[in-house]
Amino acid sequence: MTAAGGTSPGVADLRREEVVLPGVPSLGRLYARGAAASGRLVLARRFGRGPVDLPEVAYVVAGVQADAAHLTAYQHLLGETASDVLPAGFVHVLAFPVATAVMARPDFPLPLAGLVHLANEITQHVPLRLGQAVDVRAWAQGLAAHRTGTTVELVTEVRLAGPARELREGPVAWRGVSTYLAKGTHLVRGGAGDDGGAGVADGVEGTGGADGRSGSGSGARPAFVAPVPTARWELDAGTGRRYAAVSGDRNPIHLSAVSAKALGFPRAIAHGMDTAARALATVGAERGDAFTWSVEFAKPVLLPGSVAVRVAADDGPGGGWTYAGWHPRSGKVHLTGSVRPL
Amino acid sequence: MAATGSPAPTPRTDASPRRALVLGGNRIPFARAGGKYVRASNQDMLTAALDGLVARYGLQGERVGEVAAGAVLKHSRDFNLTRESVLGSALSNETPAFDLQQACATGLETVVLLANKIRLGQIESGIAGGVDSTSDAPIAVSDRLRRVLLDLSRAKSPQQKLAALARLRPGDLAPSVPRTSEPRTGLSMGEHQALTTAEWGITREAQDEIALLSHQRLAAAWDAGFFDDLVTPYRGLTRDANLRADTSLEKLATLKPTFGLTLDTPATMTAGNSTPLTDGASTVLLGSQEWADAHDLTPLASVVDAETAAVDFVHGVDGLLTAGVFAAPRLLARHGLTLDDMDYVEIHEAFAATVAVTLGAWESDEFCRTRLGLDGPLGKVDRSRVNVHGSSLAAGHPFAATGGRIVATVSKELARRKAANGDDRPVRALISVCAAGGIGVTAILEAA
Numbered sequence: 001m002t003a004a005g006g007t008s009p010g011v012a013d014l015r016r017e018e019v020v021l022p023g024v025p026s027l028g029r030l031y032a033r034g035a036a037a038s039g040r041l042v043l044a045r046r047f048g049r050g051p052v053d054l055p056e057v058a059y060v061v062a063g064v065q066a067d068a069a070h071l072t073a074y075q076h077l078l079g080e081t082a083s084d085v086l087p088a089g090f091v092h093v094l095a096f097p098v099a100t101a102v103m104a105r106p107d108f109p110l111p112l113a114g115l116v117h118l119a120n121e122i123t124q125h126v127p128l129r130l131g132q133a134v135d136v137r138a139w140a141q142g143l144a145a146h147r148t149g150t151t152v153e154l155v156t157e158v159r160l161a162g163p164a165r166e167l168r169e170g171p172v173a174w175r176g177v178s179t180y181l182a183k184g185t186h187l188v189r190g191g192a193g194d195d196g197g198a199g200v201a202d203g204v205e206g207t208g209g210a211d212g213r214s215g216s217g218s219g220a221r222p223a224f225v226a227p228v229p230t231a232r233w234e235l236d237a238g239t240g241r242r243y244a245a246v247s248g249d250r251n252p253i254h255l256s257a258v259s260a261k262a263l264g265f266p267r268a269i270a271h272g273m274d275t276a277a278r279a280l281a282t283v284g285a286e287r288g289d290a291f292t293w294s295v296e297f298a299k300p301v302l303l304p305g306s307v308a309v310r311v312a313a314d315d316g317p318g319g320g321w322t323y324a325g326w327h328p329r330s331g332k333v334h335l336t337g338s339v340r341p342l
Numbered sequence: 343m344a345a346t347g348s349p350a351p352t353p354r355t356d357a358s359p360r361r362a363l364v365l366g367g368n369r370i371p372f373a374r375a376g377g378k379y380v381r382a383s384n385q386d387m388l389t390a391a392l393d394g395l396v397a398r399y400g401l402q403g404e405r406v407g408e409v410a411a412g413a414v415l416k417h418s419r420d421f422n423l424t425r426e427s428v429l430g431s432a433l434s435n436e437t438p439a440f441d442l443q444q445a446c447a448t449g450l451e452t453v454v455l456l457a458n459k460i461r462l463g464q465i466e467s468g469i470a471g472g473v474d475s476t477s478d479a480p481i482a483v484s485d486r487l488r489r490v491l492l493d494l495s496r497a498k499s500p501q502q503k504l505a506a507l508a509r510l511r512p513g514d515l516a517p518s519v520p521r522t523s524e525p526r527t528g529l530s531m532g533e534h535q536a537l538t539t540a541e542w543g544i545t546r547e548a549q550d551e552i553a554l555l556s557h558q559r560l561a562a563a564w565d566a567g568f569f570d571d572l573v574t575p576y577r578g579l580t581r582d583a584n585l586r587a588d589t590s591l592e593k594l595a596t597l598k599p600t601f602g603l604t605l606d607t608p609a610t611m612t613a614g615n616s617t618p619l620t621d622g623a624s625t626v627l628l629g630s631q632e633w634a635d636a637h638d639l640t641p642l643a644s645v646v647d648a649e650t651a652a653v654d655f656v657h658g659v660d661g662l663l664t665a666g667v668f669a670a671p672r673l674l675a676r677h678g679l680t681l682d683d684m685d686y687v688e689i690h691e692a693f694a695a696t697v698a699v700t701l702g703a704w705e706s707d708e709f710c711r712t713r714l715g716l717d718g719p720l721g722k723v724d725r726s727r728v729n730v731h732g733s734s735l736a737a738g739h740p741f742a743a744t745g746g747r748i749v750a751t752v753s754k755e756l757a758r759r760k761a762a763n764g765d766d767r768p769v770r771a772l773i774s775v776c777a778a779g780g781i782g783v784t785a786i787l788e789a790a
Contacts, residue, residue, distance in 0.1 A: 079526070228537060230658035231527035238513075282526060282656060308604070309528075312658040321657065328604045 016058040016139055024061050024094070024136070025101050027248045034104040034112030041111050045185075051109040052187050054152065058139040059098050063161055065133050066094060074246040078274070079281040084130040088122050088293050089277035091134075091158055091174045093247045099138035099154040099178065108140070110152055110182035114263075117272045118151065119179040121294040125342070126160075126173045133161040134173070145188040146181055154178045224298075224333035226326050231282060231309040233325070235270055239303050243274040269300035275307065275335050279323040282311040283339045291320070295337035299327070307334055314338065362457035363641035363790055365634055367750020368395035369624035370576035371583065372738035375476040378579045379621040384413045384420060387576070388427040388473040391623035391743075394574030395469065396432045399627055399639060403432070407465025409439040410452040411625070413473050414741035414778075415520055416443070417480040424471075433469075445777035446692065447650075448472045449624060449745020454785060456628050457645035466633040470749075472742030473623035479520050486514040524778065526656050531663070531692065531778065536602025536611055538661030539695040542702055546608070549615035549694035550594040553735045555725070556691060560732025561587035568731060572750050584618055584738040615694035620738030624746030626753075641790035643753040646770070648785040649673035655780040660713070663696050665782025666774035667703045668713075671720050673784050679770070681721035684786075686755060686771035688748050691734040696776060701728070730755060745775055745783075753787060760789035 044050035066086055074090045075082040086094070103112045128134060135158070142153040158174040240254030252259035253269055260268040276295040280287070287293075301307055308328040314320055320340035326333045370391050373379040379387060388411055396402055411424040420426075425439040444451045449472035456468035483491070486509075493506040523530045529537075539549075563569060564581055599609030600616065627639075634641050651669035653660035660668075666689070674680060681687070681704065689697045703709045704720040714720065731751055734744055752771045760769045769789035776782045 228541070228658065229529075230537075230656065232529050232533070234528060284526075284656065310658060311656070 016056050018060055019057050020060045020062070021098065021101065022061075024064055024097050027097050027100060028250055030097065030100045030104040031112070031251065034100075037104060037106050037108070038111030038113040040106070041109075051107045053109060054140045054143055055102065055105055055107045057102065057105075058137055059101050060138075061098050061136045063133045064094060064136050064158075066090070066130055068130060070246070071130055077242055077246050078277045080277075081285070085289075086128045086130065087277065087280070088124045088174065088291075089273060089280060091124075091128060092120075092122060092156075092176055092273060093249075095134075095136040095138070095156045095158050095174075095176070096154075096178070097248065098136045099140075099156045099176075102138055102140050103154065103180075109143070109187055110150060110180070110185055115180040115182055117178065117297055118181050119294070119296045120176065120273065120276065121292065122174065122176045123292045123342070124174050125171065125290055127289045128158065128160070128173055134158045135161050135170075143188055145186070149181055149183040150185050150187045151179055151181050154180065224324070224326065224331070224336070226308065226331045226333075227310045227312075227324065229308040229310050229328075230312060232328065233275070233278060233307040233309060235301060235303055235305055235307065237268065237304045239270055239274070240268045243271045247271065247273070265300070266302065268303045270303055270305075272297045272300075272335065275301060275325055276337060279309065279311055279325065279335075279337060280339060282309070282323070283321045287321070287339050288341045290342040291339055292342065293337070293339045295335055297335050298333045301325070301334050314340075359461040360463070360630060361644040361790075362460035363629055363631060363634055364453075364643045364645065364749060364753040364787065365627040365629050365637075365639045365641055366395070366399055367572055367624065367626045367746060367753065368392075368398055369573055369743065369747055369750065370394065370622055371573055371579040371581055372620045372622035372740055372743070372747075373477075373577075373579055373583045374738065375619035375621060377477070377583050377621070378577045379475065380477045382475065382577060382621065383478050384416065384423060384473045384475050384623075385427050385430065387475065387621065387623035388413075388423065388471060388625075389430045390574070390576050391471060391473070391625045392427055392431040392433065392469065395625045395627055397574070398571065399637070401433060401627075403434050405434040405436045406469055407438075407467045408456060408459065409433070409437055409469045409471070410442055410456050411439070411469075411471035411473065412442040412444075412448040412452065412742050413475075414443065414445055414448060415474055415476065415479045423473075443742070444783070445779055445781060446690070446739070446741045446744060447775045447777035447781055447783040448742035449747070450648075450749065450773060450775045450783045450785060451650075451745070453626055453628065453645060453745060453749050454648040454783070457648075460628060460630050467627070467629040469625050469627055471623065471625035471746050472740075472744070474740040474742050475621045476619040476740075477621050481520075482518045484514050484516055484518050486511070490514070524655070524662065529662075530601075532601035532611060532616060534655065534662035535616075535693045535695055536605060536609070538664060538699055539610060539693075540602060540605050540607040541661065542695075542699045543607075544610065544695045544698045544702070546595075546599075546610035546612075546615075547591075548698050549610055550591055550612075552691070552694035552697050553594055553615040554589060554591055556694075556729060556732045556735040556737075557586050557589050558732070559730060560585055560736035563731040568754070569751075572754060582737045584620060585732075585736050589614070611693060611695060615735065617692055617734045617739040620740045622738065622740035622743045622747075624743040624750065626746045626749050640757075642757040643771075643787045643790050646786040646788050647673060647677060648783065649676070650781065650783045652782070653780040660780070661699065662778075662780050663692055663776040663782075664699060664703065665780055666776050666784055667700050667782070669782050669784040670704070670772060670774055671710075671714050671716060673786060674720075674772075677786065679786070681723055681772070683768075683770055684723070684772040685727065685759060685769050686730060686752055687723050687728050688733065688752050688771060688773045689728060690739075690744055690748065690775040691729065692739065692776055694735060697728065700774065748773055748775070749785075749787070756787060756789035
């Protein structure tokens with residue numbers, strides 16, 4: 001059987017063992033399980049053991065449906081029109097716990113606790129609407145060396161559930177690739193002196209004075225020059241808690257200064273996908289039904305805080321829109337990305 | 343100078359539809375926020391302005407065709423603000439009314455709408471107006487408290503009521519005050535203008551000069567008695583409270599910049615060259631020639647036409663307050679007119695820089711070619727024709743009341759000039775009012 005979606009990985013997909021979950025798992029429980037697994041992993045590494053390859057599995061959940069109240073809360077928070085079309089970032093919220101379940105497995109080679117979200121690319125092939133049931137399929141791929149550790153891609157595919165509910169029946173409607181970095185874990189040797197551009201992984205240590213951007217030394221990425229802003233986000237101390245409420249992602253680094261401090265951050269930080277989704281909402285209805293929405297995260301946004309933002313049409317060959325968010329005074333970049341119609 | 347490539351003037355056809363005439367106007371002096379009108383509501387002030395108009399033109403008990411007015415900052419109880427004001431005024435209670443809201447362009451849009459109704463013969467007379475209070479601004483409860491209260495009102499059993507109340511957190515009790523920032527960008531109007539000001543390189547000195555001129559001209563108009571038949575005192579205020587007749591470039595230069603502080607360019611916008619928060623109300627009396635004759639009123643000006651534009655500031659294409667720059671050339675072209683045909687140009691002084699950018703854009707060959715699709719500059723307007731009796735920087739800017747202030751002021755000036763000319767030469771004014779949401783309304787008035 002072949003998947004009709006143009007971006008489906010085909011052969012590689014088939015060699016994965018399929019694990020069908022009864023429903024979308026809770027992120028809170030996955031984090032707890034992942035934290036325990038991370039502890040064991042750190043211990044095993046110390047003795048030169050522990051998994052070094054990605055598990056050859058794909059997790060599948062069938063018949064996932066959005067809840068209207070949940071959708072409305074998400075749309076209101078992120079500045080989206082409360083239409084019946086699911087925003088691309090909302091589908092991420094809906095489906096991503098399935099990918100997290102892969103990362104929480106005992107045989108996942110990177111510690112879930114402390115993973116840094118470097119980049120995200122979502123392709124919305126066809127709009128998904130409230131009331132439509134979807135099948136979610138997620139796996140990990142692309143373990144790669146990074147100058148400070150190892151990166152991995154978590155791929156999530158969402159298909160419209162067929163009338164007979166056969167899995168993987170329809171074409172891919174939505175596909176997300178989330179790139180994470182495990183700092184200090186070096187599983188893949190050599191080759192990756194420059195690491196595919198994700199560049200700044202300041203998620204953990206880089207929140208202090210020294211900026212990883214200038215310290216990267218690779219020189220592959222041009223320094224960020226703050227453009228003329230078109231908007232400004234005033235993000236109060238509750239920003240992380242509000243996004244946690246609509247995303248289910250209650251990672252302590254987002255919730256409060258106290259819980260973030262316990263994990264090494266001076267204050268709580270904004271969810272990356274919160275900021276990227278705000279930029280997508282600002283592009284607005286002009287983005288159309290089918291588009292690729294990508295983001296690269298640099299320095300985390302400390303809460304409370306202001307972000308200077310530019311969202312503007314891209315006159316280059318790529319078309320669509322590009323966006324950037326940066327610290328209004330220091331000019332240090334928080335995120336950059338684009339929205340390109342298909 | 344003539345704008346190159348402008349279509350040759352074509353004869354106007356007044357046969358149909360008929361003319362809509364500005365017959366007069368009345369406002370209350372504008373107060374600074376927290377000043378003399380601190381306890382006055384929008385309805386109070388609009389009613390005061392209406393009653394002043396009624397008294398001035400002998401409209402007691404009159405059934406006027408329609409009253410249209412609005413406010414930008416409205417309480418939820420003010421869903422029928424204008425009709426309630428009419429019911430409280432000396433007009434006949436059989437005078438219909440409706441509310442309109444188009445941010446700071448509300449006042450001018452009410453004039454345009456009623457003028458259109460008169461031109462179409464739907465009404466014979468109308469009163470356009472606007473009011474705003476920043477002192478008596480609505481404060482709402484937080485969204486979370488509001489949801490709890492709404493759920494509480496729907497709850498049937500005591501258990502349901504308790505469950506709703508149990509969701510309340512102390513933080514939910516903090517009130518939600520109206521914001522002046524654009525909902526889609528989070529930038530205040532001043533910050534948006536600061537971006538445009540920097541883009542056009544408008545200097546601090548140029549802005550302060552516009553502010554100074556505004557104060558000097560408004561003071562001169564008050565001193566000359568120009569506003570004696572346009573303003574009714576209210577709550578002890580007999581002149582616009584924001585007016586600083588004795589201000590100077592030196593004094594304006596001492597003020598610290600308040601907007602654009604995080605840009606790469608020097609911050610140039612201060613409290614002196616930006617409009618302050620203000621309370622006030624204004625009205626404009628409109629009518630057909632027949633209605634004017636029947637009421638023994640001398641028309642001041644006719645509302646020739648109007649054009650509204652909007653810009654995409656969300657994606658940084660154009661500045662938030664630049665839509666009037668786009669609307670005016672479309673309006674002029676429709677009538678085969680140029681800026682040179684305008685004896686007066688009234689540009690609402692949201693900020694001094696708004697005026698400078700608007701005039702600069704019309705003078706810019708590149709901008710007019712690339713953004714306005716013209717063959718060359720729209721034209722240069724000498725400052726002696728711009729905001730001749732001062733504008734919002736000096737008078738203040740109670741959002742929805744500004745359009746009515748400008749229309750009444752310039753209509754009287756048009757009539758005065760026409761009489762002074764003593765001939766049939768047309769005397770015209772172009773009005774441009776920018777508004778939130780990237781909207782700009784323009785209109786042409788001609789001495790009657």
